[in-house]
Amino acid sequence: MMSESEVADGSGDGRVAGVRVGDRDYRGLVGPASQYDLMGAAQFSLLYALGIRATDRLLDIGCGSLRAGRLFIAYLDPGGYTGIEPNKWLVDEAVGQQIGHDALAIKTPVFVHNDQFDVTGLGAFEFVLANSIASHTGPAMMTALLRSIRQALAPNGIAAVTFCHSLGKDNTAEGWFYPKSVSGGPGTVSYRRQTIGRNVRAAGLKGEPIPWFHPRQTWWLLVPEESELPPRAFRRLAWGISLSPQLAQSWSPAFRAERRLKASVLELLPQSVRTAATGIRGAVSGSSPTRRARN
Numbered sequence: 286m287m288s289e290s291e292v293a294d295g296s297g298d299g300r301v302a303g304v305r306v307g308d309r310d311y312r313g314l315v316g317p318a319s320q321y322d323l324m325g326a327a328q329f330s331l332l333y334a335l336g337i338r339a340t341d342r343l344l345d346i347g348c349g350s351l352r353a354g355r356l357f358i359a360y361l362d363p364g365g366y367t368g369i370e371p372n373k374w375l376v377d378e379a380v381g382q383q384i385g386h387d388a389l390a391i392k393t394p395v396f397v398h399n400d401q402f403d404v405t406g407l408g409a410f411e412f413v414l415a416n417s418i419a420s421h422t423g424p425a426m427m428t429a430l431l432r433s434i435r436q437a438l439a440p441n442g443i444a445a446v447t448f449c450h451s452l453g454k455d456n457t458a459e460g461w462f463y464p465k466s467v468s469g470g471p472g473t474v475s476y477r478r479q480t481i482g483r484n485v486r487a488a489g490l491k492g493e494p495i496p497w498f499h500p501r502q503t504w505w506l507l508v509p510e511e512s513e514l515p516p517r518a519f520r521r522l523a524w525g526i527s528l529s530p531q532l533a534q535s536w537s538p539a540f541r542a543e544r545r546l547k548a549s550v551l552e553l554l555p556q557s558v559r560t561a562a563t564g565i566r567g568a569v570s571g572s573s574p575t576r577r578a579r580n
Contacts, residue, residue: 321352323532327525328353328416329360331445331497331504334523335515341365341411344437346402346430347418351379354394358384363393367407371400400461402426402433410437413444413507420449420473420502423459424484427476431488431507438509444490447502451475473501481505497525498535 337343339362348354348368358366370376376396380386388394397407413434419427434444456474463472476484478494485492485507491514492507508514515523526536534540 323527323529324416325352325356327498327527327532328414328445329356331523331525332357332412332414334497334519334525335412335443335445335506337412339365342408342439343367343412343414344369344404344407344410346413346415346433348376348396349379350375351383353414353416355379355384358388358392358394361392363391364395366392366394367397367410368394369397369399369402369404371398373398402430404433404437407437409439409442411439411442413437413442413446415444415446417447417473417502419446419481420475421462423461423474424455424457425459426461428484428488431484431490434507435489435509438490438507440509441513442509443513443515444507446492446505446507447499448481448494448505449473449475449501450481450494450503451477453477455480493520495520495523497523498527498532499525500532500534 332343337360339360341361342365343357343361345354345357345366345368348370349372351358351368354366354368368376373396376398380389395407397403415430415434419430422430430446434446438444455476458474462474482492485505490507490509491511492505493514494503494505497504506514506520514520524535528536
């Protein structure tokens with residue numbers, strides 16, 4: 286295992302920050318290591334519910350350590366999976382520790398390493414996935430992400446993207462935001478629903494949030510044409526329920542309401558108080574929020 290690796294900072298000029306990594310950090314850098322399997326399965330089950338087939342092409346933006354990619358690579362036909370990830374070491378660790386090099390030869394996934402969401406020359410995709418990417422990007426990078434999704438989607442394609450919703454104000458700081466444990470940054474950033482919708486439309490997309498379970502963020506479905514959105518009943522009822530004890534809240538309307546209320550209260554507090562409150566909540570729950578690099 287490597288003792289030091291590089292993490293892209295999203296500046297687009299090739300600069301990276303050195304960061305110490307441990308035996309499990311290829312898992313921990315993309316979210317709570319204890320939920321590595323569950324959150325990958327949640328992404329797979331969402332795209333399965335949306336109708337992905339083995340013959341489709343999937344673009345996984347910010348594929349990281351293949352938390353979801355390892356499931357999609359096995360499921361899709363050879364050449365069907367493409368992952369964009371600026372931190373090449375994450376992919377390398379996942380190949381060595383999770384899927385093995387034989388899977389690369391059999392399934393021939395494509396990996397692109399850039400931090401600008403550059404999809405040039407990759408072709409059209411029936412499905413695009415961007416889990417916990419927009420939740421770590423400033424306004425300019427979020428705009429670039431959405432434009433790249435529009436460029437990559439086939440005319441009948443659909444993208445599943447997560448955002449952190451804000452009930453108060455939008456993040457205005459630019460750049461890519463890793464947690465304090467990696468770079469001293471603030472971690473996730475949030476935007477109001479109307480701001481997300483405005484940026485989605487500006488990118489030439491149509492989209493709506495859906496109630497599919499995510500313990501910290503909100504899923505949106507984005508399409509080139511509104512007629513390609515799933516039926517309204519699906520968008521209302523697709524909860525992504527899990528009976529795992531670690532995701533027990535997935536079936537609870539009360540949990541969703543409580544999370545929205547907490548978010549609205551925190552938005553009214555000064556930044557210093559919000560940071561302290563988040564730290565206390567993480568300590569009580571037994572998990573540090575600074576470990577949630579890409580939730």
